[in-house]
Structures are given as structure tokens and as C-alpha cells.
Amino acid sequence: MIRISGTLGMLAGLALFAASCAARSALAPPTPEVTPIPVVPAATLVPSPTAVAVTATPAPSPTPPAPTPASVEEAPPLSVALRRQIFNEVWSTINEQYLYPDFRGVDWAATREEFAPRVEAAADDEEFFALMVEMVGRLGDEHSRFLPPSDAQRQDVLTSGREEQVGIGVIVLPLGDALLIQHVFPDSPADRAGLRARDRIVAIDGVLHSQGDIQGPEGSQVRLTVARPGEANRDVVIIRQRVEGRIGPTTLRLPGEIGYLGVTTLWVSDMHAQVGEALTGLVSAAPLRGLIIDLRSNPGGWRDVMTGILGHFVQGEVGRFISRAGDTPLTIEPGVAPDLRGLPLVVLVDANTASYAEVMAAVLQQQAGAVVVGAPTAGNTETIYAYDLSGGARLWVAQEAFELSTGAWLEGAGVQPDIVTLDDWTRFSAADDPGITLALGLLNRGAGGK
Numbered sequence: 001m002i003r004i005s006g007t008l009g010m011l012a013g014l015a016l017f018a019a020s021c022a023a024r025s026a027l028a029p030p031t032p033e034v035t036p037i038p039v040v041p042a043a044t045l046v047p048s049p050t051a052v053a054v055t056a057t058p059a060p061s062p063t064p065p066a067p068t069p070a071s072v073e074e075a076p077p078l079s080v081a082l083r084r085q086i087f088n089e090v091w092s093t094i095n096e097q098y099l100y101p102d103f104r105g106v107d108w109a110a111t112r113e114e115f116a117p118r119v120e121a122a123a124d125d126e127e128f129f130a131l132m133v134e135m136v137g138r139l140g141d142e143h144s145r146f147l148p149p150s151d152a153q154r155q156d157v158l159t160s161g162r163e164e165q166v167g168i169g170v171i172v173l174p175l176g177d178a179l180l181i182q183h184v185f186p187d188s189p190a191d192r193a194g195l196r197a198r199d200r201i202v203a204i205d206g207v208l209h210s211q212g213d214i215q216g217p218e219g220s221q222v223r224l225t226v227a228r229p230g231e232a233n234r235d236v237v238i239i240r241q242r243v244e245g246r247i248g249p250t251t252l253r254l255p256g257e258i259g260y261l262g263v264t265t266l267w268v269s270d271m272h273a274q275v276g277e278a279l280t281g282l283v284s285a286a287p288l289r290g291l292i293i294d295l296r297s298n299p300g301g302w303r304d305v306m307t308g309i310l311g312h313f314v315q316g317e318v319g320r321f322i323s324r325a326g327d328t329p330l331t332i333e334p335g336v337a338p339d340l341r342g343l344p345l346v347v348l349v350d351a352n353t354a355s356y357a358e359v360m361a362a363v364l365q366q367q368a369g370a371v372v373v374g375a376p377t378a379g380n381t382e383t384i385y386a387y388d389l390s391g392g393a394r395l396w397v398a399q400e401a402f403e404l405s406t407g408a409w410l411e412g413a414g415v416q417p418d419i420v421t422l423d424d425w426t427r428f429s430a431a432d433d434p435g436i437t438l439a440l441g442l443l444n445r446g447a448g449g450k
Contacts (some may be wrong), residue, residue, distance in 0.1 A: 014086070078391055080120075085390045087119045090132055090146060094386050099140070099194065099323060099398050106138050130133030131249025132393070143382045167215040169243040170195065171264075173297055173426075178202045178227065179209050180426050182264050182297075185245030185282050189238045197250075198429055200227040216240050229429040236389045247271075250294075251278040256444040257286060260347040260436065262294040264299025264307070266356050276337065278314060283338050290344040290443030292436060293364065296374060296425060300355020303383070310360060311336030313345065319359070321383055321400040330402070334364075345370035346439035349415055350425070354378035359402055366404060372417045373439055379414035384431045 078086070088219045091112050094103075115135045122128040129148040129316050136146040147155065169188020170180035178200035184190050203225035204212025214222060217240065224236045249271065250262035259282050263275065282288065310318070310332050347370045358377045364370040383400035415419055419442075423434040430436065 009010075011431070013347075014325040023359060026106070078125050078128065081121065082391050086132070087116070088435075089114075089387070089389045090136065093395055094136070094144070094397055096137070097324070097397050098144070099382060099401060101324060104139055104141060106140075107132075110270050111138055129393070136182065136325075136395070138347050139398075141382065142380065143384050143396065143398040147394040147396070147397045151391060152339060152394035154376055155394070166218045166240050166242050168193075168195075168224075168238050168240060169245055170214070171245075171247060172201065172214075173264075173265075175200075175426060177209075183245070183247060185243060188243050188245065190242050193236050193237065193238050195224075195226065198426070200228060200426070201225070202227050202233065218242055224420060229427060229432065240288055248274045251282045251286070253282060253288075254292070254436075255439055257289045257439070258285075258440055258443045259288045259291040260294065261291060263357075264298055266305040266309075266360075269302060269305070271301065272305045275309050276312070279338050279340065283340075288340075288343060290346070292342065292346050292348065292439045292443070293370070294348045294436070295353050295357045295361055296348050296435070297352040298351040298354070298357035299352070300332050300357045302355060306356040306360050308336065309333055310363055312338060312340045312341070313364060313370075314341065317405065318363045318367050319402055319404045321381075321402055325402045328400075341368070344443055346442055347372045348425075348435045348439060349374040349380045349417060351375045351378060353415070354380045356381075358410055359414050362404055362408075362410055365415065365418070366406060369438075371419065371442060373419045373421060373442075374417050375420065375422055376416055377414035379412045381409060429435075 003185055015303040017193045031424075039263055056426065090107075099106075115131060116224050118131055119128060122131060125148075129146070132146040132148075168190040169185040170181050170190045171183035173182050174180075181190075181197055181199045181201065183194060184195055184197060201209050201210060201214070201224050204214060205223050206225075212222075214224070216222060222238055222240060224238065225233055226236055226350065227233050247265060247268050250260070257277075261275065261279065261282075265271065268274075280446050307330070311334075315332050315334045317331045319330045321330060321378040345364060345368055347364050350371055352373075353361065358379070358381050361370075361372055361377065365372045381402050382398040383402065384396045385399045387397065389395055399416050401409065401411055419438065421434060421438060423431050426437050428434060
């Protein structure tokens with residue numbers, strides 16, 4: 001059986017996001033909006049996606065896998081017949097749905113012939129799943145990806161925006177030399193220990209952050225070496241607890257009646273609703289003269305989330321998705337409150353802004369006149385669709401490309417900032433952040449629209 005849901009862009013993004021949650025202690029993709037498809041013989045499987053495509057960020061990635069939350073159940077061993085079914089589903093789905101008819105130079109028919117006997121000879125489920133990962137990886141697009149059942153379950157837990165796990169209660173972004181804290185859950189061990197967003201975890205239990213683990217048994221102790229902008233490193237000892245947290249946007253009112261909206265992911269299924277509530281609260285006190293939208297290191301997420309947020313700022317057709325099945329316009333529907341069309345905007349991006357976060361920045365740049373500030377984005381914007389396979393496994397397939405209404409493509413090119421700044425914003429406090437400072441200056445000078 002196959003179920004389908006869509007999502008844009010680099011699966012790598014999701015992997016990075018999920019990994020960061022794991023390392024950190026919380027998050028990733030939401031329960032996908034899935035369209036059930038009747039069970040059909042694997043040999044004739046030609047799914048026809050009808051679910052709304054989203055902008056996800058799952059894909060092969062060098063980042064470590066997320067830890068298994070308590071709600072992820074062990075899958076029973078697969079029968080030989082079920083392995084064959086999954087193999088056929090994976091091969092057939094890619095054969096019919098993959099964006100590139102030439103399979104990026106891969107002989108897909110020959111790939112089937114190569115892997116079929118290897119699947120038959122697989123000693124256990126672990127080896128079988130590794131073969132499926134390898135086969136899909138032959139496409140080399142950094143988007144398409146096979147997930148074993150346990151990883152698919154973990155992904156569902158993460159995308160809900162809520163995670164229950166044993167840790168310290170933070171969301172982190174893995175960097176080369178540290179784990180950057182993006183969110184601290186209220187009343188979590190991290191919150192009570194005084195940790196806050198933009199702190200950097202540089203060591204865990206006396207070893208490099210990449211060699212330690214902030215998660216562990218409930219009641220166990222972890223010692224973190226924390227760097228905070230403008231302060232000396234300090235050690236913090238925290239007792240791990242079971243933590244439930246939720247990822248949401250950050251909003252602030254800055255000097256000059258300028259608003260700030262920080263969105264670290266579009267992968268939380270109700271992020272657009274949360275953003276709408278946050279913006280309503282932001283403008284309820286007094287009108288805004290401008291808004292900073294911070295999409296730095298946002299790996300993308302779901303299409304409905306992106307369009308829901310864009311609806312506050314633009315309307316109408318803003319581009320189109322291109323696939324082997326034909327073109328589909330991206331139309332932003334009217335009537336999203338609060339209506340902030342015409343409000344001067346500055347959008348912050350960096351090299352880790354990817355997937356639908358890139359599309360969002362580009363649409364705001366071209367349709368809403370936003371000034372984009374930062375570094376060129378990742379250029380990783382193929383739309384991927386999720387196919388829930390027999391046995392609980394999941395296949396993500398790069399299925400669509402995106403073209404702006406101007407005819408410009410973002411894949412491989414990214415969003416080019418109007419003002420380039422290469423300062424490493426992760427090493428600054430929010431008060432000293434060079435990107436925010438520049439954006440605030442632009443808006444207060446009336447230069448936040450083009």
C-alpha cells in the first residue's frame with residue numbers, strides 16, 4: 001500500500017532539522033497530510049499524487065540521526081514477500097514519478113536488475129533497508145530518500161511540532177564547532193538552568209559537542225560547556241528529564257514600531273496558524289511601520305505552511321511547479337488575516353535557508369518588494385513527495401521543480417540577496433545581530449521596500 005504526501009525541497013534539510021532536534025532535544029516533521037491510495041499489485045503501482053506538496057527538508061545528510069522518541073514502536077520483521085513488495089513499490093514509484101525522465105543519467109531499469117537479487121539475498125531487515133537506501137541514493141539528487149519504518153515514525157513525531165523525549169528541553173542547530181540553541185522549552189531543565197536561544201553548546205561531558213549526547217536516561221546528569229556571545233564559557237550541570245515541547249515562531253516589537261518575525265522551520269504542520277496568531281498579537285497593540293522576517297537556517301517544510309504565511313503579504317499566482325505530469329500554478333489565496341500587504345519588509349537569509357524557505361524569500365522579494373539581506377541561499381528547491389509504503393517504510397521522491405512568475409529558477413541558484421552580508425549571525429546576541437541591526441536601520445530609514 002502507498003500513501004502520498006508532498007513536501008518541497010531538500011530532504012537534507014529535514015534530516016538536518018531532525019538531527020538538530022535530536023542533538024538538541026526536540027523536533028522535525030509533522031503528521032503529513034496524506035492521501036490514501038487503494039492497495040494494488042506492486043508491479044502495476046503508478047501512484048498519482050493528489051496531496052498538497054509541502055516544503056520539507058528530509059534527504060541524505062551527514063548529520064547524525066535523531067534519537068527514537070518513546071512513541072516510536074519497533075516494527076516486526078518483514079517477510080520475504082513484503083520485502084519484494086516494498087522493493088517493487090520503491091522502484092515503480094520512482095520510475096513513474098521522478099522529476100527527471102533520464103533519472104539524472106542513471107539507468108533505472110538496470111538498477112532494478114542489479115538490486116533485485118541483492119534484495120532476495122539480504123540476510124535481515126537491516127541489510128534490506130540499507131539496500132533500499134543505497135538504491136534510491138543512486139539518483140544523487142540529495143532530495144529523494146528511503147526511510148525504514150522506525151525513521152518514518154520518528155519523522156511523524158517530529159513534524160507534529162511536539163516531541164516527548166528525555167533530555168534538557170532545547171532545539172539546536174548543529175554547527176561545525178557547536179550546537180546553537182534555537183529554542184528553549186518553558187519550564188524545561190535547560191530553562192531552569194538559565195540557557196537561552198543563541199547560546200552555543202561547545203562540549204558535552206568534557207568532550208566535543210559532536211561526540212557527546214544531550215539526551216540520556218531520565219534522572220541522569222549531563223555537563224554542558226556553554227558559550228554565550230560577549231561572555232566567557234561556562235559549565236552547566238543539568239539533570240535530564242522527560243520533556244514535552246512545541247516549536248513556534250518568535251515575534252518582537254523593535255524600536256521605531258518595527259516588528260520581528262523569526263521562523264526556524266516550515267516543517268511544523270501548524271506553523272502558519274501559529275504565525276498568524278503571532279502577527280495578530282504583534283499588530284494589535286499598534287500598527288507596524290515595517291517587519292523583519294528571519295528565515296536564516298530555515299530548512300523548509302510543508303507547502304501549506306509556506307502558502308499560509310505568504311498569504312499575509314501577497315496574493316495571486318506567484319510561480320508554478322513543473323513535473324512530468326505538467327505544470328501546477330502556485331496561487332496564494334486572499335483573505336489571510338492580518339492582511340499585511342504593502343508593509344515594508346526585510347527578509348533575512350543565509351546559506352542554510354533552503355527548500356520552501358527559499359521559495360518564500362524569493363516570492364516576498366519579487367512580489368512584495370521585500371529587501372533580502374544576508375548570504376545566497378542553498379539553491380535546493382525541488383519539491384519532494386512522501387510515499388508511505390507497505391510495512392511502514394517511506395519513500396521521498398523529488399517530483400517537481402519551481403519556477404518564479406518571472407521565469408527564474410531557484411534550483412542550483414538560490415535566492416540572491418539585495419544586500420549581501422557574510423557576518424556569522426550565530427555568534428552574536430539578538431541585540432547585536434548584524435543582520436537584524438541592518439534590517440532595522442533599513443526599515444527605520446524607510447528603505448524596507450523596493
